[in-house]
Amino acid sequence: MSAEWQPQASESWKISFTCTKQEAEAITGEVPALEAFDPPPLLVANEPDPARPDDWRIEAYVEGPPSDALIATLKTLAPGGGEPVIERIEDADWVTISQAYLEPLRIGRFHVHTAAHSDGIPADAIRFQIEASRAFGTGHHETTTGCLEMLDRLEREGADFANIADIGAGTGLLAFASRALWPRAQILAADIDPISIAVTAENMAVNGIPADSITLAVADGVAAPAIADQAPFDLLIANILAGPLIALAPSFAAVIAPGATIILAGLLATQERAVLEAFAAYGLDIRARLQHGDWPILALRRAP
Known part of the structure; x- marks a missing residue:
C-alpha cells in the first residue's frame, strides 16, 4: 500500500x-x-x-x-x-x-500469507505475500481460492500455456500464480480499477517479481491497447461477477486462440447455467469444474 x-x-x-x-x-x-x-x-x-x-x-x-x-x-x-x-x-x-x-492459506502448491505470518512457510510451497489492501484477491475468498486450485490442477494434468491474461486482477495473485506455474509464458494482468493495478505493481515488488515480467493494464473488460497487442491468449482468467462475465463473453471470445482455456469465477451456483450458455454460444464448453461453498469455478475450453 x-x-x-x-x-x-x-x-x-x-x-x-x-x-x-x-x-x-x-x-x-x-x-x-x-x-x-x-x-x-x-x-x-x-x-x-x-x-x-x-x-x-x-x-x-x-x-x-x-x-x-x-x-x-x-x-x-x-x-x-x-x-x-x-x-x-x-x-x-x-x-x-x-x-x-488473514491466516496463511495452503492451496495446492501455493502458500499465501501476509507479513504478519511470514514464518513457518513450507519449503515445498510456492509462496506469495499478499497484504490486506484496497484491491480484491488476498486468496481468502472462495472464488480466489478456487481459481488457485484450478490453476494448480490444470498444470498437474499437463496443461501448458504460453500467453495468459488475468482480467479483473485485483491484487495480482492469480497472475503471479500463473507465472509460477508457466514461467515461460507471457502474462498480462488487467483491471478496471487503477488502484488494483497499482496494488498489483506493489505486490510484484514485494514478491520479487521483475517489473517487466507481467504486463499491467487498466481496462474495462478487454478494451485496452495492451490487451489487443498481446492477444490471442491461450489462457484467460476472469474472477469477477456473473453479470459482467455474461456481458463480456463475446469480447473474451474475440481475444482467445483456438483451443484456449478460460477460467471463470465470481458467479454463484444459481447463476452457473446462464454463464455457461453465454460462453457456449462462442464454442466454449466445460473442461473442468470445482466448487467452494456456493461459488463454482469453471474451466471452459474452445475447440482447436
Whole structure:
C-alpha cells in the first residue's frame, strides 16, 4: 500500500457487527455498494465460535469517523446483525490489525500469507505475500481460492500455456500464480480499477517479481491497447461477477486462440447455467469444474 493510501493511526475507526456465514461471504467479496465510498472500508470476516459455524462477525476498518451513510449501508448487508459497535482505535495500525485475521492459506502448491505470518512457510510451497489492501484477491475468498486450485490442477494434468491474461486482477495473485506455474509464458494482468493495478505493481515488488515480467493494464473488460497487442491468449482468467462475465463473453471470445482455456469465477451456483450458455454460444464448453461453498469455478475450453 502506498503512502497516499496509508491512514494515520489516530484516524482509524472500527465498525463491528454480527452476521451469518452467507452474509460474511457476500460482504467480503466485491460489494458495489461499499466501493462507492472513497476510500471503501477494509473488511475482515471471522468465525468467533467454531461450535456455531453460521454465526460470523465482520469488522470494518475506516479512515476517520464512519459516516451515517456507511453505517446504514453496512446494516443493509447484514440486516439481522443488530446495531453495529463503533469504536476509535487509538495508536493502532488498522491494516496490521486486519492482517492478523488473514491466516496463511495452503492451496495446492501455493502458500499465501501476509507479513504478519511470514514464518513457518513450507519449503515445498510456492509462496506469495499478499497484504490486506484496497484491491480484491488476498486468496481468502472462495472464488480466489478456487481459481488457485484450478490453476494448480490444470498444470498437474499437463496443461501448458504460453500467453495468459488475468482480467479483473485485483491484487495480482492469480497472475503471479500463473507465472509460477508457466514461467515461460507471457502474462498480462488487467483491471478496471487503477488502484488494483497499482496494488498489483506493489505486490510484484514485494514478491520479487521483475517489473517487466507481467504486463499491467487498466481496462474495462478487454478494451485496452495492451490487451489487443498481446492477444490471442491461450489462457484467460476472469474472477469477477456473473453479470459482467455474461456481458463480456463475446469480447473474451474475440481475444482467445483456438483451443484456449478460460477460467471463470465470481458467479454463484444459481447463476452457473446462464454463464455457461453465454460462453457456449462462442464454442466454449466445460473442461473442468470445482466448487467452494456456493461459488463454482469453471474451466471452459474452445475447440482447436
